[in-house]
Amino acid sequence: DADVTQTPRNRITKTGKRIMLECSQTKGHDRMYWYRQDPGLGLQLIYYSFDVKDINKGEISDGYSVSRQAQAKFSLSLESAIPNQTALYFCATSDPPGQGTDTQYFGPGTRLTVL
């Protein structure tokens, strides 16, 4: 079984709809992240969380919100989706620096299309 899972894997929605992307992990990591990937732009950090009570905005948080329901679950919401939020969304997890492997592990991604 995959260590980091995301649901749904693909989603098509309409402008103005609220949608939620979910991420679950079995790696036991405290740190979780949400990124979006646009063609030719690499990955950009949306939100990150160090534990259930510690959530922080990344570089492109406008239009997004998150919820850390448990150590293993981190959800990303688009309150009112707009077409320029069409992108590939990745969840990632990691240990704190100096513990474990010092890298982030990525989920399989969710392809979101907003019409």
Place this chain on the structure above:
Amino acid sequence: ELKVEQNPLFLSMQEGKNYTIYCNYSTTSDRLYWYRQDPGKSLESLFVLLSNGAVKQEGRLMASLDTKARLSTLHITAAVHDLSATYFCAVDGSGGSNYKLTFGKGTLLTVNP
């Protein structure tokens, strides 16, 4: 603001040839990561470079880090088709807390027979 530039962005090479991908970044950091992404797939960690002068090798790929020059290189030796993918470097701009990775735009590598 940390900026990470990769070049080239597109690389088409023949099997058996050598080439280097460059990753430059704009502010001090001594933590740099290389990832590989196959089309439609997730990112796979290749190398973690945590200090000046760090060198890591895996198969036909070798990565190095020069923190004084703010430069990392990913060298490909005797390329094979299976190396075709997009390669990203990412720099930790958090002062060592590993929570704010800034990614380059990626290098799309195509290895031709």
